[in-house]
Amino acid sequence: MAWLVTGAQGCIGSWVVRGLLQRGETVAVFDLDTQPRRLSQILSRDEIAKIQFLAGDIADAPAVRAALERAQARHIIHLAALQVPACQADPLKGARVNVLGTLNVFEAALALGLPRVVYASSCAIAGPAEDYAGERYDSGSHPNPRTHYGVYKLANEGNARVYAETRGLASIGLRPWAVYGIGRDFGLTSDPTKAIKAAVLGRKFEMQFSGQMDMQYVADVAEIFIRSAQINLPGAHVFNLRGEVLRAEEMIAVIERIVPEARGQLSFRGNPVPIVPHFDDAPLRRQIAGLPQTGFEQGVMETVRIFRRLLAENRLPVNELPPA
Numbered sequence: 001m002a003w004l005v006t007g008a009q010g011c012i013g014s015w016v017v018r019g020l021l022q023r024g025e026t027v028a029v030f031d032l033d034t035q036p037r038r039l040s041q042i043l044s045r046d047e048i049a050k051i052q053f054l055a056g057d058i059a060d061a062p063a064v065r066a067a068l069e070r071a072q073a074r075h076i077i078h079l080a081a082l083q084v085p086a087c088q089a090d091p092l093k094g095a096r097v098n099v100l101g102t103l104n105v106f107e108a109a110l111a112l113g114l115p116r117v118v119y120a121s122s123c124a125i126a127g128p129a130e131d132y133a134g135e136r137y138d139s140g141s142h143p144n145p146r147t148h149y150g151v152y153k154l155a156n157e158g159n160a161r162v163y164a165e166t167r168g169l170a171s172i173g174l175r176p177w178a179v180y181g182i183g184r185d186f187g188l189t190s191d192p193t194k195a196i197k198a199a200v201l202g203r204k205f206e207m208q209f210s211g212q213m214d215m216q217y218v219a220d221v222a223e224i225f226i227r228s229a230q231i232n233l234p235g236a237h238v239f240n241l242r243g244e245v246l247r248a249e250e251m252i253a254v255i256e257r258i259v260p261e262a263r264g265q266l267s268f269r270g271n272p273v274p275i276v277p278h279f280d281d282a283p284l285r286r287q288i289a290g291l292p293q294t295g296f297e298q299g300v301m302e303t304v305r306i307f308r309r310l311l312a313e314n315r316l317p318v319n320e321l322p323p324a
């Protein structure tokens with residue numbers, strides 16, 4: 001049974017593709033971007049050669065349906081989206097890609113009789129810590145997004161519920177917080193990964209936030225998307241994800257322990273990310289047993305190992321870092 005992964009030239013998608021190939025699955029990638037920049041950091045040429053690449057715009061309904069048909073996919077993981085800054089800069093484009101694009105995925109899945117859609121929502125459906133008692137977002141909490149991006153993700157969750165209730169299409173939406181690891185090179189919460197890369201390169205780096213973030217290792221997040229697509233759960237469900245919540249200074253201390261040469265090179269400034277840091281993932285873990293939960297220290301160690309290998313092979317991209 002083939003899989004279609006939208007947005008799989010991105011960070012999480014590259015790891016989803018990797019996880020699927022490791023399972024021997026047939027994978028097609030649907031993305032506007034045609035360059036396997038992130039995929040090539042974690043996959044061999046032979047592995048990349050096994051992927052079917054279908055270039056297209058998620059906001060183009062016929063293109064999405066045609067991709068699903070060409071891939072002969074029975075599973076879909078929908079990740080294609082614009083991130084927070086792009087949605088703030090151009091809300092109309094943000095809605096086209098993030099809301100209409102998601103509707104296109106649901107419509108194509110319905111038309112082709114797929115059993116379910118698994119899609120990326122986000123912790124950005126919630127507001128800042130002061131909105132929530134105990135700084136926790138659990139099943140009784142109310143969403144209160146402060147960005148267009150968060151509003152679009154919340155709209156997608158609502159549309160998914162309506163598809164389940166009125167058309168019987170099952171879905172699982174997952175809400176990551178700050179994903180880190182190889183391929184995370186864009187967006188505000190990408191700064192911890194940039195700090196790890198700067199440490200490996202012996203460069204200075206200043207993260208542009210303070211306060212707490214829930215750090216979720218990209219390999220875990222990808223695994224959770226894949227496992228969610230494999231369970232048989234009728235109806236529309238949305239689950240929080242949880243990794244390890246750390247303050248900016250704690251992240252720096254971990255990175256410095258693993259890369260001692262980076263001591264004194266990393267710093268932070270700015271405001272906390274305006275999203276409550278503690279999300280309860282117990283409902284997800286009750287539904288799917290044995291999901292990974294890599295601690296930040298372990299995730300940083302793995303990331304450092306891959307960055308060092310790419311550096312030794314002269315293939316470590318550095319364009320997202322400020323000049324040395």
Ligand SMILES: NC(=O)c1ccc[n+]([C@@H]2O[C@H](COP(=O)([O-])OP(=O)(O)OC[C@H]3O[C@@H](n4cnc5c(N)ncnc54)[C@H](O)[C@@H]3O)[C@@H](O)[C@H]2O)c1
Nearest residue numbers: 007009010011012032033057058079080081120122176179
């Ligand atoms: N990374 C995180 O910390 C995080 C947190 C919460 C939610 N998410 C969600 O998870 C998903 C994947 O995130 P990511 O970090 O891999 O993002 P990313 O920006 O690395 O990847 C997104 C991909 O979508 C593609 N894309 C953008 N517009 C498109 C369009 N019009 N048509 C087709 N493809 C298009 C991009 O080319 C890119 O490859 C997104 O939906 C994102 O909103 C991510």
